[in-house]
Amino acid sequence: MSLEARLVIKRDGFTLDIELTAEPGEVVALLGPNGAGKTTALRALAGLLPLGEGSITLDGVRLDTLPPEQRRIGVVFQDYLLFPHLSALDNVAFGPRCRRVPRAEARQRATEWLTRVGLADHVRKKPRQLSGGQAQRVALARALAFEPRMLLLDEPLAALDARTRLDTRAQLRGHLAAFPGATVLVTHDPLDALMLADRLVIIEDGRVVQTGDAATITAEPRTDYVARLVGLNLYRGRAEGSTVTLPDGFELITATEQQGDVFVAFPPSAVALYPSRPDGSPRNTWPATVTTISRHGDALRIELGGGLPAAADVTPAAAVHLGLEPGREVWASVKATEVRAYRA
Numbered sequence: 001m002s003l004e005a006r007l008v009i010k011r012d013g014f015t016l017d018i019e020l021t022a023e024p025g026e027v028v029a030l031l032g033p034n035g036a037g038k039t040t041a042l043r044a045l046a047g048l049l050p051l052g053e054g055s056i057t058l059d060g061v062r063l064d065t066l067p068p069e070q071r072r073i074g075v076v077f078q079d080y081l082l083f084p085h086l087s088a089l090d091n092v093a094f095g096p097r098c099r100r101v102p103r104a105e106a107r108q109r110a111t112e113w114l115t116r117v118g119l120a121d122h123v124r125k126k127p128r129q130l131s132g133g134q135a136q137r138v139a140l141a142r143a144l145a146f147e148p149r150m151l152l153l154d155e156p157l158a159a160l161d162a163r164t165r166l167d168t169r170a171q172l173r174g175h176l177a178a179f180p181g182a183t184v185l186v187t188h189d190p191l192d193a194l195m196l197a198d199r200l201v202i203i204e205d206g207r208v209v210q211t212g213d214a215a216t217i218t219a220e221p222r223t224d225y226v227a228r229l230v231g232l233n234l235y236r237g238r239a240e241g242s243t244v245t246l247p248d249g250f251e252l253i254t255a256t257e258q259q260g261d262v263f264v265a266f267p268p269s270a271v272a273l274y275p276s277r278p279d280g281s282p283r284n285t286w287p288a289t290v291t292t293i294s295r296h297g298d299a300l301r302i303e304l305g306g307g308l309p310a311a312a313d314v315t316p317a318a319a320v321h322l323g324l325e326p327g328r329e330v331w332a333s334v335k336a337t338e339v340r341a342y343r344a
């Protein structure tokens, strides 16, 4: 049940224009900053928003000409949208009932689905008697009980606290692995995307800016948003051999040779700071001014302005030793072997 879609939607001041594919059994995450168009894309797939242009084809069948109820798509919304007056069982039985499955059989199937998501003991409860994690699992069971051809999840874990989120994410991963159809999930949490999806589609301002598996995207980000997401300093420049010249003339030396337009990236942990120009120094050394300091795990994240805006991670001890504070002038350096260049 493979998905092939081109979604074009124009609404005041914003245009979504993306192509999206998903193979049977594949989990594709739409990831992007607020307002990028992720929810708009999901609502279009579900049939809740009409396409301006484009088409949606699932397993060779045109979906965008069908009304939402005939698309056989299971949707889990961010706030689950369970029917508050129905028990967990009747919420899940709703799908089969809509497809005219007799009541007893619909309830039987609902019980099976609730058992599968670990809620056999909660079938009679109303949504308000369920915890956030349980409600999420009822919503998932309800979507799966439709026997959908495709599953759509909108920020499926956003409503949960951190602890519940961890457990629920692991369980959700298992259920998605067992689902034979294509799954598209929307999130702005990189961890959800990395843990749940086989492939990431990064959307910014209504366009796809990068797509690939987690390893490729984290190794070779192509926009500032993605670079920040994976915690890398990222620049664009022109390579001639191992020298990359940035638009303002700054030169970075890399260990690998390239020609033409490239991205260059290095992690904040690779940036070393010195009180004065280091001698016998690594190839890339520049004067910088500390702009902000924030906590980053066990380290301090130092944002540097100057010739090459960059982030550096240092230990608290080093920060004290260097007297780091906003406005302090330092020398920064990064070894050529830590700088990766790849084709733009």
Ligand SMILES: Nc1ncnc2c1ncn2[C@@H]1O[C@H](COP(=O)(O)OP(=O)(O)OP(=O)(O)O)[C@@H](O)[C@H]1O
Pocket (backbone or CB within 6 Å): 011, 012, 014, 032, 033, 034, 035, 036, 037, 038, 039, 040, 041, 188
């Ligand atoms: N009902 C609406 N009418 C007009 N424009 C809208 C409507 N809903 C959203 N938009 C606009 O469409 C754009 C994309 O919104 P969308 O909700 O799809 O983004 P998103 O990537 O899901 O963001 P978030 O992570 O904040 O949910 C935004 O610029 C938003 O202002």
